[in-house]
Structures are given as C-alpha cells and as structure tokens.
Amino acid sequence: MEQDHKSYPIGFAFIDAEGVAEVSAAHSIAAAPTLIYFKGGKEVDRVDGYKPSDIERKLTQHSFDIATTAPPASTGIKEDLNTRLKKLIESHRLMLFMKGSPDNPKCDRMFYIIHFTCFTFYVFGFSKQMVGLLNDINADFGSFDILSNEEVRQGLKTYSNWPTFPQLYLDGELIGGLDVFREEMQDSDFVAKLPKKQANDLNSRLKSLINSHKLMLFMKGDRHQPQCGFSRQIIELLNGAGADYGTFDILKDEEVRQGLKTYSNWPTYPQLYLNGELLGGLDVVRAEMADEGFVSSLPKRS
Template sequence: MSTNMKAVQTQEELLAHLQTKNISVLFFTAEWAEACNQVETMLVVLAEKYSKIEFLKLDADQFEEVVEGYEIEAVPTVLFVRGKEVIDRVEGVEPQKLTSLADSILLSSVSGSSSIFGTAEEARVSSASISQENKAALTKRIESLVAQQPVMVFIKGSPNQPRCGFSKRLVETLKRLNVSFGYFDILSDEDVRQELKVYSNWPTYPQLYSSGELVGGIDIVEEMINSDEFLDVIPETAKALSN
C-alpha cells in the first residue's frame, strides 16, 4: 500500500520539510518501543486519508536535538505542526484522540500555535499551581515512594516497556548488574512527575534512588559504574546473587 509517510534520515532533511510552513505530522518512534507499531499503523491509514499532508517518521534515538527541542517525553509521540510550530500532540497510544485531532487539524486552517522551543504545555501541572495543603501531602507521598524499595527508579514507562531511551538504558544497566529495584512510571502521575523534580532538585528523568536518597540519572549511574563506585551505594538487599 502506497503512503506518504516518509522516514526522515537527517536533520537537514527534516528542516527542508518544515521550511514550507505547511501543516505536517511528525511521528517520533523507536525500534525498541512496541507501542510505536500500533501508532504507525494508525498513521499510515491517516496518511492515506490526508494524502496532501506530509507525515514524517523520525527515530527518536537518532534525533536527540529535535527530541529535546520539541520536548518529546516518550515514544510514541505524534506532533501536528505548522512549519516548525507545534499545534498539538498525542503521547502514547490514544487512537480516539489521534483520529479526532487529525480530523480537526488537518481538515481546517489552524490559528495560534506554540513554539517548539517554548515552555511546556499549558495543561501540564507545575509545582507552583499545587496548594500548600496538597503540596505537603504530595511531599509525603514522594518520601514514601523513593523509599518504597531499597533501590527505586523513576522512569518513563515500565521496565518491560520503557518509553524513552534513557529509561531503557537505566533498566538494562540495573538488570545487567543483577540489581533488584522497584519502579514508578512518572508518566502515570503528572503531580509526582513535576514535584519530584523539586524534591530532588533534579530536573530530568530517569532518576535512581538508593535507600531513599537520590543517586542521579543515567549519566551519573554510568560514570559511577566506570569508576567502580556504583555498587558501593547499592544496599546488599538489592544485590541479587549471581550463579
């Protein structure tokens, strides 16, 4: 079946497409994320329906600068853009939302969009918007979460189905080292996702905690492994016995 879904190979190629100021659809995917296959199937159908619209497929692991600029939190993510400007987005597998946005955006002219290098979506809950009473309760919940297991990781997705490359790397690293761990999917709770950044004074994910204390993200973990320091901060109860 022919389709105008195009796999973009270079950033220069992407910029050439976006210079036109036309509405297009950007599909951020990754080979390791099974959920992307379902979204791609839906997009192929939409690409046939809206044959005059460009559908561009990007491997998130190969376009790190673009991923950062567009604030892509996980794959699959679909962006509806006019030129370089974001109109709306769909994160994860949401067939009804994807179809609804496609029909409303691609069928009509769209006015008022946000810059890809602007702040996060208005719908996202910031720490400042939480009342003091709720903030105190949320802090207690976070304190409980970070100490829920001797080693806790806060990742995007789950260990079996991570939704970002950094989360995938952290999970694979812990498994390789036979470190047992609990996890929390920060995409499942926006309040925890935002407040944990404040609590830990660490702005990105994933985050790894040992005995309730922040160790750091994947870069810190890898640096500590290279200097033979990492296992020293892991409780004995989290070190699985090797055969």
C-alpha cells in the first residue's frame, strides 16, 4: 500500500500485535492479520483475517467517504479536464486505464499485512491480472498509462467516482476494477459483447513472423541477452551447431506471446520453427540435436 498510498486519502499505521499485547486486547484482536479502520478516532470498520477482496472493498468505500468532503476544483479547469477524460475513455470501445502498458504492466499495489510476529508483504499486480484476463478472451482494447500523466490519474478518480486503478470502460461507461471485471467474466453474455481482435489478422502476423527466417526462435530476450535459463540453453545448442536463425523476444509483445500458444498449440517458451513448422521447445530440440541428419538440415551461418 505504501507504494501507492496517495491513491487513498487514508493514513496507515502498523502494529506488532504480539509486541503491544495491551493494544491487541483493547481492540479485541482475534486473528492475524486484522485491519481496523478509524474515523474521528473511533473504529468504523474492520477486516479480521487475510481477505484481499474485503480489504480492497473497504478501502475503496472509506476513501469515497473521505473524498466526498474534499473541496471542489475550479469549474473551468474541471470542465476542460472532463472533456479530455471523456475523449480518452471513448477513444476505444473497450478502454483500460492502468499502470504501465499491456506489454509492460507495472505492479499496482502492495498491501502491508500485520502478523503477530512480523510484517508480511502481499503483492497484487492488478493491472497485470486485468491485461491477462482481457488477453485470455482475445479482447480488443485500448489502454492509457496513468503513471505517465498525473492529471489524468487524479482526474479520473473524481470523474468516475472510482479511486483505484485499473479502471475498465465499455462504450464510454465504467465497468469497474479487477474484482468487478473478474465477476462479470462469469457471465457469457457479458464476454460475448466485448470487442474481440480479429483472429485472422493475428494469425497472419504470426505466420509472417514464423516464416521470416528459415529457422526461427521465439524466446525470452534475444540471442545476446536471454532472459531465462531455457532460452539461454537453446541458444547455446543452436550456436554450437553453427545454425543461422532469427529470434523474436516474446517479452516485448504480449499479443504474439499469447497468440502463438494457441496458433501452434504449444503453451511454453522457447519455441523453435524450421521452414514454418514447429519443432518444439528445449527438450525436443536437445533430443533432435543428437540426430546428425537433423543437424545437417539446419541452415548454417556462412
């Protein structure tokens, strides 16, 4: 929470329940963690135990209560900002305001939860989860990085009366945040009305990428800086065989990363293709490298 504490007009204090047992007793602490919400020095709400959805919901609820007492902004400035926000929201049928971008979502919020003996940190990548849900259904959506514009970030909270991010809009109307969207995803009618990417367009792009080199490797990172052990090992195998190959960094394009899993019915990376056909991942390539006929069929560096 400390990472984005300005998103909530609420102060936070953390107490070691075991170290100050008298405080725990005074507030009837019976579970770890316990979060107590105070207003005007009096307890107004609490969450007993680790219940992320309740924590988020009640933070939002009490933030609303405080935000409604804030002084209004200048009318002229507010109208100009509202016009801009409306245009941004309506720039795509399905529009996501998030931290980061779909290809590089940022970690949204860190909750500091109190245990009796120590502090424990629970991290929720809300923007990353939202993007994942949208990609899972092949949704066609636009996005705006609120970290790049503080005026939009703060203005949208008031404009839509929703103080947290990500925020998802459909046809100019707020759907909500991650929890709301996850619930809506259980409704097949709701999913059906969301705009979808044209599968044929994506498949054409994937086919073009696969065939851009006779031997093509889809990996994490590139041949000079592999970003995982599997990618590094397959690079070593190909280099050891003197192979001439192209590479594509799936970490830089989430659409390709997710689409290729379905296109080739192969859920993991790296993926190696020869003459437009999938060979497989690291284990398959390692086994094939024991076959001299296979090695001789690979294009070689001149």
